[in-house]
Amino acid sequence: MPGRSISIILVILCAAPLLGKDIRIVTTTSDLKSIVEAVGGDHVSVNSIANGKQDPHFIEARPSYMIQLRKADLFIRIGLELERGWESLVLEGSRNRKIQIGSAGHLDVSSNIERLEVPVGEISRAMGDVHPLGNPHYWLDPYNGRKIALTIANTLGAMDPENAADYAANAAAFSRQIDMAMFGIPADESMWQQQLSGELVPTEAGWHALMAPHRGKKVVTYHRSWTYFLRRFGLVSAGELESKPGIAPSPGHLKDLIESMNDSDVPVLIVASFKSNKAPDLVATKTGVKVVKVPYSTHGNAAADTYIAMIDQVVRQVAAAFNSSEGD
Numbered sequence: 001m002p003g004r005s006i007s008i009i010l011v012i013l014c015a016a017p018l019l020g021k022d023i024r025i026v027t028t029t030s031d032l033k034s035i036v037e038a039v040g041g042d043h044v045s046v047n048s049i050a051n052g053k054q055d056p057h058f059i060e061a062r063p064s065y066m067i068q069l070r071k072a073d074l075f076i077r078i079g080l081e082l083e084r085g086w087e088s089l090v091l092e093g094s095r096n097r098k099i100q101i102g103s104a105g106h107l108d109v110s111s112n113i114e115r116l117e118v119p120v121g122e123i124s125r126a127m128g129d130v131h132p133l134g135n136p137h138y139w140l141d142p143y144n145g146r147k148i149a150l151t152i153a154n155t156l157g158a159m160d161p162e163n164a165a166d167y168a169a170n171a172a173a174f175s176r177q178i179d180m181a182m183f184g185i186p187a188d189e190s191m192w193q194q195q196l197s198g199e200l201v202p203t204e205a206g207w208h209a210l211m212a213p214h215r216g217k218k219v220v221t222y223h224r225s226w227t228y229f230l231r232r233f234g235l236v237s238a239g240e241l242e243s244k245p246g247i248a249p250s251p252g253h254l255k256d257l258i259e260s261m262n263d264s265d266v267p268v269l270i271v272a273s274f275k276s277n278k279a280p281d282l283v284a285t286k287t288g289v290k291v292v293k294v295p296y297s298t299h300g301n302a303a304a305d306t307y308i309a310m311i312d313q314v315v316r317q318v319a320a321a322f323n324s325s326e327g328d
Contacts, residue, residue, distance in 0.1 A: 023160060026068050026099075028077045028087065029056050030298040031139050032109065032148070034307040036076065038174045039152045043163050049090070052299030052310070053274050056082055057246070061089035069094035072105070074159065076152065079110035080136035107155050109148045113138045116227050140296075141228035142182060142207070142311050143192050146175040181308055182207045198234055207233075207312070210319040217322060218264065220257070220289065222271045222280065225296065229314065238266045241279045249279040258286045267325035268318060272296035290321040 025046045027033045033048035040046065049065050050056040056078070069075060069090055077083050091100055098105035115134030138144045153171035157164030179187035182195070184205030194200035195208055202212040215234035219226075222241045230237055239260065243253035261283070269289045271280050273296060280291045294314045295304035304310035 023073045023156065024071055025074045025076060026065075026072045027075075028083050029139075031145075031307050031310070032076050032078065034298040034310075035145065035149050035174070036152055038307075039149050039167055039170045040156055041166060041170055043160060043166065044156070050297070052295060052297040052301075052304065055272075055274055056297070057085060059083070059086045061086040061093070063093070065090045066093035069099060070096050072096060072099050074105050074107060074155070075099035076107045076109060078136055078139065079108035080115065080133045080138075082136035104159075107152070109151045110136070110138065112147050112151055113144055116231065117224070135224065135227045137225040138228045139307075140226060140311075140314070141232040142178050142308075143196075143232065144228065145307055145311070146178055149174045177308055180206070181312060184209065196232065207315045210315055211235075214319065214322045217268070218266045219268045219270055219318075220261065220266055220283070221269070222275050225272065226270055233315075238264065241269075241271075241283065254279060254282065258283060261287045261289060268292055268321045270294060270318060273300045290325050292317050292321045294318070 022043060022045045023040065025036055025040070025044050027036060027046060027048045029050050030048045030052040033046050036044060036046045047068050049068070050059055072094070075091070077087060096105075097103065100106060110133075115138070117135040119132060139148065149171040153167040156167045160167075176186065179185075179191075183191060184203045191200060198215060200208065202209045211233040216236060218236045218238040219230065220238050220240065221230075224240050224242070224245050227237070229235075239257050241249045241254065241257065243250045266287070266289055269280055269283060269291045271277075271291060271293050273293050275293075277293075280293075283289060284291045294317050295301045295310050298304055298307050298310045300310060301313065304313045
């Protein structure tokens with residue numbers, strides 16, 4: 001029965017690992033694209049839906065994204081419902097069965113992340129844009145960048161066993177680059193844990209050396225997107241400009257926040273580069289706080305052309321703002 005034989009062959013070919021060709025990948029964010037390029041090297045071609053100057057919560061589900069996804073072998077998302085407002089629309093519109101949720105071609109890189117701010121109890125829309133699975137902005141902790149790279153390497157290795165060793169080696173090299181950027185010397189897991197707890201004596205170079213003098217200091221942020229970054233570097237959140245997550249700053253909330261900031265020492269306000277200047281400038285005028293507008297994702301500004309360069313920009317700008325506030 002020739003027809004049946006052809007059908008069986010097609011099923012086998014669709015299920016088989018990808019050999020001898022580039023893996024076509026679409027990521028939801030520019031940070032994931034940067035990490036995939038580092039891990040996948042010459043074996044992958046990558047496009048990102050969100051660019052670094054967009055808020056990935058609010059992406060319009062354009063037909064062009066669906067066309068990109070139609071030919072993709074792998075779709076990679078941040079997860080924890082960061083993309084919940086648009087992801088299902090572009091996936092369904094792509095009509096690509098390989099990359100739908102639950103398929104081998106759909107990768108959620110949050111699977112190995114220690115989640116923060118997982119809400120307890122009943123959740124309602126009155127609470128704002130609360131994520132039931134936890135805060136999804138975990139890539140802003142560079143340690144989680146290492147975890148993302150390993151997750152991607154394992155997935156690519158399963159899809160393309162012939163090049164699995166390359167993916168593993170590339171992920172290891174990427175992790176070493178982050179270790180060197182963080183500590184200025186080769187690192188291991190114990191160093192990351194000691195740094196997180198505040199037990200690690202700062203080295204002479206690296207992000208840890210820049211941020212260690214500011215451990216325990218208070219910051220205000222525009223949106224609750226910096227939780228993982230603050231935890232990594234031992235900073236203390238003194239509130240957000242948004243009255244509730246995802247809700248625009250209100251005059252009443254800003255008045256209360258300004259009073260609270262003036263009653264305590266809050267030297268720095270961190271704002272993602274795509275956010276409006278209106279509320280931050282008002283708060284700065286009333287409190288004297290240093291406003292730091294930083295890239296929230298890769299390509300958030302011209303210098304943040306890779307994931308590691310983006311983290312470097314954030315660390316250096318925040319550390320400089322603390323240092324400047326001490327000189328006032």
